[in-house]
Amino acid sequence: MDAEITLHVDGTARHVTVDARTTLLDALRERLGVMAPKKGCDHGQCGSCTVLLNDRRVITCLVLAVAHDGARIVTAEGLAQDDHLHPVQQAxxxxxxxxxxxxxxxxxxxxxxxxxxxxxxxxxxxxDLAAAEVRLSPAEIRERMSGNLCRCGAYAGIVAAIQQAAR
Known part of the structure; x- marks a missing residue:
């Protein structure tokens, strides 16, 4: 059964007809031509398809597109503002x-x-649940990012980048 949905991708409303079983990842890549989220494992294990869905990070290969009609989706391409990279991108x-x-x-x-x-x-x-606020130590960052794998092993740079952006 097909359904017509609207996804607001990187600030643009995009209308698409999808089969009810289509993942959000496949709707973005195959139907809308949005190539920032990558298809890695297609089982929710690598995180290469992560986007921000209504301001929350979501692994798009695990969710159905029809469940997110009207959703606001931000990909890595949509984070930059005008000619300025997002602080995380720059880091x-x-x-x-x-x-x-x-x-x-x-x-x-x-x-x-x-x-x-x-x-x-x-x-x-x-x-540390006794602390007044979350301290983003390298261990804390690694734990919070553990759902995103890097086959090249660029983890030291990733952790340093996130520490810079957090400042």
């Missing part, structure tokens, strides 16, 4: 937070979402 460049770049859009979106979660005081598995 990834400054700290060589990528090598091949395949996972980078998902890593960047996840980092932006993770920083919002930490700012809101959401704890992680390694958070």
């Amino acid at each position: 990834f460049i400054d700290h060589d937070g990528f090598q091949c770049g395949y996972c980078t859009p998902g890593q960047i979106c996840s980092a932006v979402g993770m920083l919002k979660e930490a700012e809101a005081g959401w704890p992680s598995a390694v958070s």
Whole structure:
């Protein structure tokens, strides 16, 4: 059964007809030509398809497009404003937070979402619950980003980039 939905992708309303079983990732890539989210494992294990969905990070290969009719989606391409990179994007460049770049859009979106979660005081598995606020130590960042894998092993640069952006 097909359904017509509207997705607001990087600030633009996009209308698309999809089969009810179509993942958000496939709707973005195959139906709308949005190439920032990458299809890695297609099982929710690598995080390369991560976007911000209504300001929350979401692994798009695990959600159905029809469930998000009218949603606001921001990809790594939509984070920049005019000619200015988002602070997380700039930090990834400054700290060589990528090598091949395949996972980078998902890593960047996840980092932006993770920083919002930490700012809101959401704890992680390694958070000090007695502390008044979340302290983004390298261990805290690694835990919060653990759903995003990098086959090249650029983790040191990714952690440094997120620490810079958090400042």
